[in-house]
Amino acid sequence: xxxxxxxxxxxxxxxxxxxxxxxxxxxxxxxxxxxxxxxxxxxxxxxxxxxxxxxxxxxxxxxxxxxxxxxxxxxxxxxxxxxxxxxxxxxxxxxxxxxxxxxxxxxxxxxxxxxxxxxxxxxxxxxxxxxxxxxxxxxxxxxxxxxxxxxxxxxxxxxx
Amino acid sequence: xxxxxxxxxxxxxxxxxxxxxxxxxxxxxxxxxxxxxxxxxxxxxxxxxxxxxxxxxxxxxxxxxxxxxxxxxxxxxxxxxxxxxxxxxxxxxxxxxxxxxxxxxxxxxxxxxxxxxxxxxxxxxxxxxxxxxxxxxxxxxxxxxxxxxxxxxxxxxxxx
DNA sequence: ATAAAATACATGTATATACATGAATTGAAA
DNA sequence: TTTCAATTCATGTATATACATGTATTTTAT
Numbered sequence: 605x606x607x608x609x610x611x612x613x614x615x616x617x618x619x620x621x622x623x624x625x626x627x628x629x630x631x632x633x634x635x636x637x638x639x640x641x642x643x644x645x646x647x648x649x650x651x652x653x654x655x656x657x658x659x660x661x662x663x664x665x666x667x668x669x670x671x672x673x674x675x676x677x678x679x680x681x682x683x684x685x686x687x688x689x690x691x692x693x694x695x696x697x698x699x700x701x702x703x704x705x706x707x708x709x710x711x712x713x714x715x716x717x718x719x720x721x722x723x724x725x726x727x728x729x730x731x732x733x734x735x736x737x738x739x740x741x742x743x744x745x746x747x748x749x750x751x752x753x754x755x756x757x758x759x760x761x762x763x764x
Numbered sequence: 765x766x767x768x769x770x771x772x773x774x775x776x777x778x779x780x781x782x783x784x785x786x787x788x789x790x791x792x793x794x795x796x797x798x799x800x801x802x803x804x805x806x807x808x809x810x811x812x813x814x815x816x817x818x819x820x821x822x823x824x825x826x827x828x829x830x831x832x833x834x835x836x837x838x839x840x841x842x843x844x845x846x847x848x849x850x851x852x853x854x855x856x857x858x859x860x861x862x863x864x865x866x867x868x869x870x871x872x873x874x875x876x877x878x879x880x881x882x883x884x885x886x887x888x889x890x891x892x893x894x895x896x897x898x899x900x901x902x903x904x905x906x907x908x909x910x911x912x913x914x915x916x917x918x919x920x921x922x923x924x
Numbered sequence: 925a926t927a928a929a930a931t932a933c934a935t936g937t938a939t940a941t942a943c944a945t946g947a948a949t950t951g952a953a954a
Numbered sequence: 955t956t957t958c959a960a961t962t963c964a965t966g967t968a969t970a971t972a973c974a975t976g977t978a979t980t981t982t983a984t
Contacts, residue, residue: 615918621843624829626896628910629903633803634845635917640800641846642794642921644842648942657942659970669784677933683781685794688972692934697969707807714932714979736786743789750788753916757795758775759905760913761802808972817972819940831981837963848942852964857939874949 622652632760650738654731655701659686661735663694664703664728674717676709692716703727785806792920810898814891815820815861818848821895823854824863824888827880852876863887 616635617623625631648658656664666683667675681691695718698704703724709715720728745753776795777783785791803874808818816824826843841851855878858864863884869875880888905913 614921616914620845622829628907628914629905631900632905632910632913633899633903635914636803637800637845639917639921640797643796657969669782685780685797686971690971712980714935716851717919734799739789739793742923743920744923745789745792745916747788749916749919750792753792753920754776754788754795754911756905756909756913756916757799759909761775761799762904763904817939846941850941873948876963
């Protein structure tokens with residue numbers, strides 16, 4: 605079932621066909637959730653041609669941040685955006701595609717250390733070029749506005 | 765480490781253990797994704813005691829918006845925040861728990877119309893009381909700030 | 925030195941997302 | 955009127971999320 609009402613510019617009210625919000629805070633929460641979905645869709649659509657999911661890309665990107673050092677599963681999990689991600693299973697898929705290599709740690713035998721392969725580096729680099737271009741063309745807010753957005757999002761999460 | 769100097773501004777950086785962002789726009793994207801995850805976790809934790817998932821709650825809430833009118837699956841799907849949600853399957857779970865009732869439409873036999881049961885209304889009302897309280901205590905930004913956040917999020921999605 | 929607790933990871937289950945396909949039905953065109 | 959296209963929904967597959975549990979290993983406490 606596909607409700608692909610493709611939208612160039614869509615306010616939240618149009619997107620979720622709702623105009624009744626209790627207040628601006630409730631609306632902002634829904635808006636954050638919707639925007640996250642919008643962003644994920646944008647990225648996933650591009651990653652599809654590389655045979656990667658959003659989460660698989662995220663793991664490759666995290667590994668690249670330490671390359672050529674290896675990382676254990678726990679190190680990767682701590683850097684994931686969705687912090688309940690089941691990293692071993694995401695690594696399963698990447699290993700099948702030979703984008704990463706698993707081996708057990710010599711220092712601590714409980715740990716599994718993960719290494720990017722050359723194929724992993726290559727696919728990460730070419731997909732990143734595409735993603736950067738998409739971000740540049742689709743997200744047109746200024747650096748100043750993005751900075752204000754960052755401040756407000758952190759304020760939203762800031763329990764006082 | 766630099767953690768000492770940036771303590772107040774380190775929220776996202778601490779959360780995903782990363783300090784390297786290409787620019788504020790890229791950081792804002794990650795911040796939106798992380799905040800959405802944070803919000804979902806907050807809500808899911810409360811809904812657990814009602815045996816509901818975030819998405820099941822969302823479907824109940826949408827149905828309540830039209831109650832006592834019925835809605836077909838497509839109507840519900842159009843109002844979902846994550847617009848690729850597989851609504852028939854979410855309704856499966858709600859039906860098992862007897863929170864909604866399925867019947868086929870007389871007007872258009874392709875359609876399945878969904879009705880909230882009294883149990884569905886009851887669980888929605890009691891869970892909403894809890895969620896409202898959690899929002900109130902955990903999200904402390906002002907209406908003015910929330911409004912600014914809404915404006916920036918819609919600007920982020922606005923391709924020009 | 926040994927037992928108990930904690931850690932790291934794999935794996936199992938339930939649910940959701942993302943997308944494809946098929947069946948039934950409706951609507952439009954020839 | 956008959957045929958074909960579009961729609962509504964259920965269902966199948968792959969992957970991910972959320973969480974629980976089991977196993978191996980390391981650390982801590984007795």
